[in-house]
Amino acid sequence: MSAIVEIEGLTKTYDDGYQALKPLTLSIEEGEILALLGPNGAGKTTLISLLCGLVSPSGGTARVGGHDIIHDYRAARRLIGLVPQEIALEPFQKVWASVRFTRGLFGLPRDDAKLETILRRLSLWEKRASETKALSGGMKRRVLIAKALAHEPRVLFLDEPTAGVDVELRRDMWEIVADLKAQGVTIILTTHYIEEAEAIADRIGVINRGELLLVEQKDALMRRMGRKSLTIELRQPVDALPEALAAYDLSLSQDRSRVTYFYDTQGESTGITRLLQALSDAGLHLADLETRQSSLEEIFVGLVEAEEEGAA
Amino acid sequence: MNWHGILAIYRYEMARFFRTIIQGFISPVLSTSLYFVVFGTAIGSRIDQVEGVSYAAFIVPGLIMLSVMTQGISNASFGIYFPKFIGTIYELLSAPLNFIEIVIGYVGAAATKALFVGLVILGTASLFVDLQIAHPLAMVAFLLLTCLSFALFGFIIGIWAGNFEQLQLIPLLVITPLVFLGGAFYSISMLPEIWQKISYFNPVVYLISGFRWAFFDTADMPVGLSLLAIGGFTLLCLVIIGVIFRTGYRIKP
Ligand SMILES: Nc1ncnc2c1ncn2[C@@H]1O[C@H](COP(=O)(O)OP(=O)(O)OP(=O)(O)O)[C@@H](O)[C@H]1O
Numbered sequence A: 001m002s003a004i005v006e007i008e009g010l011t012k013t014y015d016d017g018y019q020a021l022k023p024l025t026l027s028i029e030e031g032e033i034l035a036l037l038g039p040n041g042a043g044k045t046t047l048i049s050l051l052c053g054l055v056s057p058s059g060g061t062a063r064v065g066g067h068d069i070i071h072d073y074r075a076a077r078r079l080i081g082l083v084p085q086e087i088a089l090e091p092f093q094k095v096w097a098s099v100r101f102t103r104g105l106f107g108l109p110r111d112d113a114k115l116e117t118i119l120r121r122l123s124l125w126e127k128r129a130s131e132t133k134a135l136s137g138g139m140k141r142r143v144l145i146a147k148a149l150a151h152e153p154r155v156l157f158l159d160e161p162t163a164g165v166d167v168e169l170r171r172d173m174w175e176i177v178a179d180l181k182a183q184g185v186t187i188i189l190t191t192h193y194i195e196e197a198e199a200i201a202d203r204i205g206v207i208n209r210g211e212l213l214l215v216e217q218k219d220a221l222m223r224r225m226g227r228k229s230l231t232i233e234l235r236q237p238v239d240a241l242p243e244a245l246a247a248y249d250l251s252l253s254q255d256r257s258r259v260t261y262f263y264d265t266q267g268e269s270t271g272i273t274r275l276l277q278a279l280s281d282a283g284l285h286l287a288d289l290e291t292r293q294s295s296l297e298e299i300f301v302g303l304v305e306a307e308e309e310g311a312a
Numbered sequence B: 001m002n003w004h005g006i007l008a009i010y011r012y013e014m015a016r017f018f019r020t021i022i023q024g025f026i027s028p029v030l031s032t033s034l035y036f037v038v039f040g041t042a043i044g045s046r047i048d049q050v051e052g053v054s055y056a057a058f059i060v061p062g063l064i065m066l067s068v069m070t071q072g073i074s075n076a077s078f079g080i081y082f083p084k085f086i087g088t089i090y091e092l093l094s095a096p097l098n099f100i101e102i103v104i105g106y107v108g109a110a111a112t113k114a115l116f117v118g119l120v121i122l123g124t125a126s127l128f129v130d131l132q133i134a135h136p137l138a139m140v141a142f143l144l145l146t147c148l149s150f151a152l153f154g155f156i157i158g159i160w161a162g163n164f165e166q167l168q169l170i171p172l173l174v175i176t177p178l179v180f181l182g183g184a185f186y187s188i189s190m191l192p193e194i195w196q197k198i199s200y201f202n203p204v205v206y207l208i209s210g211f212r213w214a215f216f217d218t219a220d221m222p223v224g225l226s227l228l229a230i231g232g233f234t235l236l237c238l239v240i241i242g243v244i245f246r247t248g249y250r251i252k253p
C-alpha cells in the first residue's frame, strides 16, 4: 500500500488567534478507513476543511494522490469527496439536479448511468424527483453522500456521517462505507460514536485540543491499551468478599452473585491463576467464567482524561 | 478551464430564473407601462421635447439602465450570497474551480437575466413610442457592458454581505439615488449649474448619457468618456473580486 494523503506539519490558527490545529503530520494509506475521534472542538472538522480547500492553512503542506492541495489544487480536489458535518442543501433543488450539479462542478461530463448507480445504492432513486427540502434528515445526509460520490472520488471525507441517524440507517451507512472500501476508496471519517470506529475503522486517530494524540491500527490499539475483565459467577451469593481477597482489584455485583476482576493483558502475569486459587481457598464455588475486552470508548476516555490532567 | 464546472453554475442559476420566468417577464412589462402612463403621458404631455426628442422616448434609455443595473446587482448578489447563507458554498470551495470560473458562472447568469429584462423593457417601450436607434452596435455594447459590470458589482456585494439587510443596503442606499440623480429621467443640462457640476462625479451619469447617445445621437457627456467610465468600473470590480478570492475574504477562514 502507498500513502494517498500525506500531511506534513499542517497547522491552522484562525483569525481570532486560536490555534485549532497544532502542526500535524500524518500519512493515510490508499484504501484504508481512518476514524478520527476527539471531543467537541478538538479540530477534526478543521483538519478536514484544510484538506478540502474550505480553510486556508496557516502552515505546513499536504498532498492528495501526490498533488499539493494548494499549488496543484485542481488535481488534488478531483480526487476528493466531502460530506460536511452540517447538512447544507439547496432546498428547492431536486435530488437528481443536485447530484448532477456536483458532478459538473468537478469538471466531469454528464453520466446518467453512473449517477443512477449511486442513487440506487443510497436508496435515493425513488426520491430523485423530490425537492431536497421534502426529505427526512437521514435522507438529506444520503443526498450529501451521493453528491460527494458524484465525481467518483478516490478519497472520501465523512464528517460525522452518522450524527443524528437512527440505528438502522447507521448500520446501512457502515455497509456503504464497507462497499466503498471494497472499491478501493480511502475513507477518513470523524465520529463521536466509538462503537462506530470500532466497527468499521482500520486505523484510529485521536485528536484533542488540536493535537493528534495517537494514530494506530485499531486492533493493535485495543490490544495495547485494552484491559480485560474476568467475570466469575458464583454458585451461591456471598454477603461480602472474604478478607483474603482484598489484595485483588475486584468488584461484587448488586445481586452479590458475580465477581468481576480487571487485569492488564500486557502485564507480567494476569494473576488469574492465583485469584482462582484464592477464591477456592476462601470456600467460594464457581458456576461460570467470562472474559471481556474493554471497549475503545474506555480507552479513548482514558486517553483524553490523561491529557487533560497533563494540561491542567 | 473547468468548462463543465462553469456550465453547472450557470445552468443552476438560470434554472432558478426559469422557475419564475412568468414573473420575470410580467414585472418589467408592467412597470415599464406604468412609467409610460405616468411620465410619458401625464407629465410628458406638458414637456415638449428634451434635446429634440419627445419626453416619452427620452426616458427609455434611462429606464432600461435603471432596471439593468438593479437586476444585475440583485441577481448576482443573491446568487452568491445564498450558498453562503445556507452553507452550500462548501461545494464551490472544494471543487476544482478557480475564482475566474466561479465568477464567470455566477456573473454570466446574472448578466443574462439583466439583459433579458433590459430587452423586455425595450420591447415594451417600443409599443408606446416610436424608437429610432441611431447607433445599434454601440447600444448593444453599452447594454452588455452595463449588465456585466453591475453583475460583477453585485457579486462583490453578495460576498461582502453578512445578512439580508446588508444585501439590500447598497442597492437601496447607493444605486437608486445615483441612478435617479444620474439623468435617467432628465437631461443634466436642465439642472442648475451647481448640480450639473456635482453630477460630473456621479458615474451613472456617464453610463446613461452614453446609452442615450446610442439611441438619439445626443449626449450630456462625450461618448468616449462614457465608455471609459463603464470600462473602468468593470475593471475595478474585477480587481476587487481578484483580491477577495486571493485573500479568501468572507468566504474562507
Ligand atoms: N471559522 C472559525 N473561526 C474561529 N474559530 C474557529 C472557526 N472554526 C472553528 N473554530 C474553532 O476551532 C476549534 C476546532 O473546531 P472544529 O470544528 O475543527 O472542531 P471539531 O473537532 O470538528 O468539533 P465537533 O466534534 O464539535 O464537530 C474550535 O474551538 C472552534 O471554536
Ligand SMILES: [Mg+2]
Residues within 6 Å of the ligand: A044, A045, A046, A085, A159
Ligand atoms: Mg466537527
